[in-house]
Amino acid sequence: MFKNINWIAILICVVLLEALGFLWYGPVLGEAWSAAYRDSIGREPDMSNIVVTQSLGVVNTLILVVGLAWVFARTGINSLAGIGAAAAVWFFFNFTTMAIEYLYMGLYMGLLPNLVIINMGYQLVAYLVAGAVLGLMPRRAKAA
Numbered sequence: 492m493f494k495n496i497n498w499i500a501i502l503i504c505v506v507l508l509e510a511l512g513f514l515w516y517g518p519v520l521g522e523a524w525s526a527a528y529r530d531s532i533g534r535e536p537d538m539s540n541i542v543v544t545q546s547l548g549v550v551n552t553l554i555l556v557v558g559l560a561w562v563f564a565r566t567g568i569n570s571l572a573g574i575g576a577a578a579a580v581w582f583f584f585n586f587t588t589m590a591i592e593y594l595y596m597g598l599y600m601g602l603l604p605n606l607v608i609i610n611m612g613y614q615l616v617a618y619l620v621a622g623a624v625l626g627l628m629p630r631r632a633k634a635a
Contacts, residue, residue: 494558500628504556504621509549511620515613527605531596556621563625573626574619586611594596 514526528536538544559577568576579604593607 493557493561495564495630497625497628497630499559500625500630501553501556501625503628504559504624505549505552507620507624508552508617511617512548512552512613514615515609520609525608527609531604552617553615554579556625559618559621560625560630564630569629570626571623573622573624575622577618577622578615578628580622581615585618585632586615589614595599606611 519622525536559580562580563573563576566576589607
């Protein structure tokens with residue numbers, strides 16, 4: 492099932508996406524995210540188990556990237572078309588899943604709250620980065 496995916500590309504994606512997450516939720520948008528979380532959820536973000544949370548985040552990122560690599564291998568994507576394919580996967584699966592969660596959390600009133608924009612924005616950029624890396628790095632040739 493995973494014979495034709497490039498594990499080096501997956502490792503590069505995981506490292507890049509974790510760095511992106513660190514920057515996105517840290518120096519770039521960390522304060523805005525904390526304020527949006529507080530305004531939307533009504534309490535401070537729980538950072539008491541940050542090591543566990545970040546470790547599970549790495550596992551989640553690995554699953555995401557392996558899934559994208561599998562889709563790319565099954566569909567023959569091996570170019571910058573990976574960016575468009577990743578955007579489509581993000582829209583049809585990630586965006587819709589996050590949107591329904593936010594709707595049921597009651598975060599749909601008025602314009603989209605900053606929390607939704609920040610979180611969905613990160614996911615979109617992450618998918619695009621992974622799509623570019625996976626699309627441009629050659630996969631192993633299929634065994635005859």
